[in-house]
Amino acid sequence: MATIFKERSWWQFTLTRITIALIVGILLGKYIHIPESLLGVCLSVFIAVWFFADQLSTQAYYNKKWISGLAILLVFICVGIAVYQFRTNLKIQIQSKVVLLETPIKKPNSYQATAAMGETVLLIYFNPSININLLKAGTRIQLLKKPLPISNANNPGGFNFKEYAASQKIFYQVYLTESNFNILNNTQLPISESILNKAKNFVLNTLEKNIKQFRERSIAEALLIGYKKNLDKELMNAYSITGVIHIIAISGLHLGMIYALLLWLFKPLNRLKKMQWFKRVIILLILWGFTLLTGAGASVLRAAVMFSFLILGEQLNRPNQIMNTLAASAFCLLLLNPLFLWDIGFQLSYAAVIGIIAFSKSIEKWIYLENKILSHCWQLCSVTISAQLLTVPLLLYYFNSFPNLFLFTNFIAVPISGIILYLLIGLLAVAPFSFIAKPLGALTEWLILALNDFIQNSANLPFALTNYIQISLFQVICLYLFILALIHFIIEKKMISWWIACVGLVTFIAIRSLEIIFYQKQQKLIIYHAPKFTAIDVFEGLRHWYIGHPIIEQNVLLKNNYLIPTRTLYRASERLNSTKTYIKEPIIIGPNKTVLLLQPRLLFRDLYMVPKVDLIVVSGVKTLPLSTIAALYPKVVLVFDSSNPLWKIQLWKKEAERLHLRHHSVPEQGAFEFNL
DSSP: OHHHHHTSOGGGOHHHHHHHHHHHHHHHHHHOOOOHHHHHHHHHHHHHHHHHHHHHTTSTTOOOHHHHHHHHHHHHHHHHHHHHHHHHOOOOOOOSEEEESSOOEEOSSSEEEEEEETTEEEEEEEOTTSOGGGOOTTEEEEESSOOEEOOOOOOTTSOOHHHHHHHTTEEEEEEEOGGGEEEEEEOOOOHHHHHHHHHHHHHHHHHHHHOOOHHHHHHHHHHHHOOOTTOOHHHHHHHHHTTOGGGSSOOHHHHHHHHHHHHHHTGGGGGOGGGHHHHHHHHHHHHHHHHHHTTOOHHHHHHHHHHHHHHHHHHTTOOOOHHHHHHHHHHHHHHHOGGGGGOHHHHHHHHHHHHHHHHHHHHHTTSOOOSHHHHHHHHHHHHHHHHHHHHHHHHHHHHSOEETTHHHHHHHHHHHHHHHHHHHHHHHHTTTOHHHHHHHHHHHHHHHHHHHHHHHHHHTSTTSEEOOOOOOHHHHHHHHHHHHHHHHHHHHOOHHHHHHHHHHHHHHHHHHHHHHHHHTTOEEEEEOOOTTSOEEEEEETTEEEEEEOHHHHHOHHHIIIIIHHHHHHTTOOEEOSSOSSEEETTEEEOSSOEEEEEOTTSOGGGGGGOOOOSEEEEOSOSOOOHHHHHHHOTTOEEEEOTTSOHHHHHHHHHHHHHTTOEEEEHHHHOOEEEEO
16 A cells, blocks of 8 residues: 555556546446537547647647646546447347247246347246246247336335346346247357357256255355356355355456466476467466356456456566556456446455555554464455455445454355365366266365355354445445545554544544434335235334234345345334334324225225225235225325235226226335325
């Protein structure tokens, strides 16, 4: 860090400045639409200014060299706007003939696959009764059913699947039974995709033969090639709670381990100078082959591009400035896909690497240990701490929780995962020799089992996770200001950094305090979108009262998916022991509003006993007396929750519109909020 602040001036980070300009352009492209003609004129003018200013800079009398630098930055801002607008300006057309991009994957109630549909991708769910063996990557099918747009029927604060799908070019989905499509033929996939599919199938088949336990095999698949479709959700949750989810999410860590292994394997070639280019070409081919095999996620792409620049620099005998190399990799990836800028993996990957580059050496110097083993242990801890420094604000912002045991679990899990990765690579190498592969697979399975047990036992500790943390984007900026200024103060001992850190922290705490004061006054009802279930929360201040099916509250995964994000958003983390709101099913009476819960056990003749109702929640009833409701409560709002089948809701909506009753369908429109 001291080296970066003192010896390396800002002008040396040319690619860093250009990449920042590109990022600014991409952000402007998202929020401001600029016509292509105007963008072309601006780009031409800035290039011309750049050219003439650069020519004049060779003259001794010319002292405006900053104009050339500014023109360069403006050029790349325009480039950023252009690449974003080009990437997002897709022709979304529904086509009847599509080509499967993968073999359908078994899901609890269907088979799932993606298919190419023009410039976009179609998400397909196949009925489980279909003969799935007839469908594979490259199969061309004709749809006899119209795909539907992906809706955003989520809960407040929950995962926005529609936005995520759009980033993957997926805008439509369809559920197909045997009568909804025809198989036309099998198209030949491009050679590169065909090779990758065969390689993936070889890896999966090898692991299936030699690792018998399904749970351990799924971890091996994720750790080796990033194949996550068989992962146990409870186990994934344990990895997330303990802060080691990056182990089973292919990232630069895995590529770095493979790069180190390749350097060791090709070490004998170091003596042959004429063979250096051959060694580097082979290493690059293997690294990029692995990257593509794992699905080319943002974090592993970052590592692949960085290693490519490092290897290219070695071949050309050029010195590498690591920050410029990092910036160059980001520049290339954002040119390829500007939407990576909003990819969580992309942000976390670069934040972690920047933290390691900037802070790891300084943190390592905080403690001096003469013992080599202890020194190496502290070095690993310093890398982990430095990686966490710049990722913590992002983790709090996106995941609303903090893994308290991250230092301890990473210290144990990262080395073990490295050993497992090398064993899995060895298993692939000896796969044809079953007498070697079987015991090696058994050893790997035992080691994965030990790792899983360690992770689950750690996750079960009561202090493993701090959750219900909700921060805004501005608070993220305040946290970064505090962290960077504080570390600069520790290293440089400058009081200005100390005061900046204090401003960042005080602002963060002030915003947090104001939000808590605001939410302490809330009194509202939330009807959740929880498919096939009724789930309702009453919020009073910073506490909640749950009404609905008990499995949603009791099952950890369902609770995390449906309840916790909204409770976190509204700061209602604690359970109410007593309520100001009158709650006695089927009636909920707030200070100003009355809610009626229509349930199967409620007799409709009882409606006459309730004089005033503002909201009616319909939950799993067989019949609905809409005419009676319209006569008794003409201004009521009807909410059809997720326990009702969609076909019934469609019928009720038509009838409600005829009777001029306002309505809301939770399965179609997402959760419903109602102030009491």
